[in-house]
Amino acid sequence: MPFVAGAALLALAGLPNAAWAAGRPVVVELFTSQSCSSCPPAEALLGELAGAGGDVLPLAFHVTYWNRLNWRDTFSLPEATERQQAYAARLGDGTFTPQIVVDGRRSVVGSRREAVSTAITQARGEREAATPVALAREGGRLAIRLGAGAGTGQILLIGFDPRHETRVARGENAGRTIPQANVVRSVRALGAWTGAARDFSEPLPPGAEAAVIVQAADGRILGAARL
Numbered sequence: 001m002p003f004v005a006g007a008a009l010l011a012l013a014g015l016p017n018a019a020w021a022a023g024r025p026v027v028v029e030l031f032t033s034q035s036c037s038s039c040p041p042a043e044a045l046l047g048e049l050a051g052a053g054g055d056v057l058p059l060a061f062h063v064t065y066w067n068r069l070n071w072r073d074t075f076s077l078p079e080a081t082e083r084q085q086a087y088a089a090r091l092g093d094g095t096f097t098p099q100i101v102v103d104g105r106r107s108v109v110g111s112r113r114e115a116v117s118t119a120i121t122q123a124r125g126e127r128e129a130a131t132p133v134a135l136a137r138e139g140g141r142l143a144i145r146l147g148a149g150a151g152t153g154q155i156l157l158i159g160f161d162p163r164h165e166t167r168v169a170r171g172e173n174a175g176r177t178i179p180q181a182n183v184v185r186s187v188r189a190l191g192a193w194t195g196a197a198r199d200f201s202e203p204l205p206p207g208a209e210a211a212v213i214v215q216a217a218d219g220r221i222l223g224a225a226r227l
Helices: 006-013 040-052 078-091 113-126
Strands: 026-032 056-062 099-102 106-109 133-138 141-146 153-167 177-193 198-203 209-215 221-226
Touching (some): 026 113, 040 056, 056 078, 056 153, 078 106, 099 113, 106 113, 133 221, 153 198
Parallel strands (some): 026 056, 056 177
């Protein structure tokens, strides 16, 4: 099992109790593409959620399947496409953009503000006892601590950039400059969580910021935190 080096353990030990006690955020995942003319309103909505802070963790996953249409999304990741396909298999909605998946349970059109707001409100009311997750930066590494809890799931380390503005030269959005928030730059599985406490020391992922998600096999979010 990976272990946290001494300095990183001290960094985690110094986290306030609120980092554990406040509960986990609602995870809002936008599947999007710079080539999709319907996506900029959804990008704007995600940016508002990111700017509002609070108990929401918004993340923008840029898919690859639009890249064939005369413009390659500069942030597209195969892992984003694979993640959306996994949700399609679980939720039965297929893959489309812009799609928002809230807490791994609900799929809505990402530009429909009222539907997104309703899904977030419903997720807040359904949150189960969270798997405690805490993160601390220590030099060039990331210290991660998962507390004990009920259930099993996969641990994902996600690197993301808080903001970009992209000038799109070709395709459906040719000539537009699109503001983009919480753009996912990397997704890496750290292994399984089986209910026991675990500590990790990992290299900082690609991206200016980092988040950890613990997700059950059926898609439910069991725990989440960001730096």
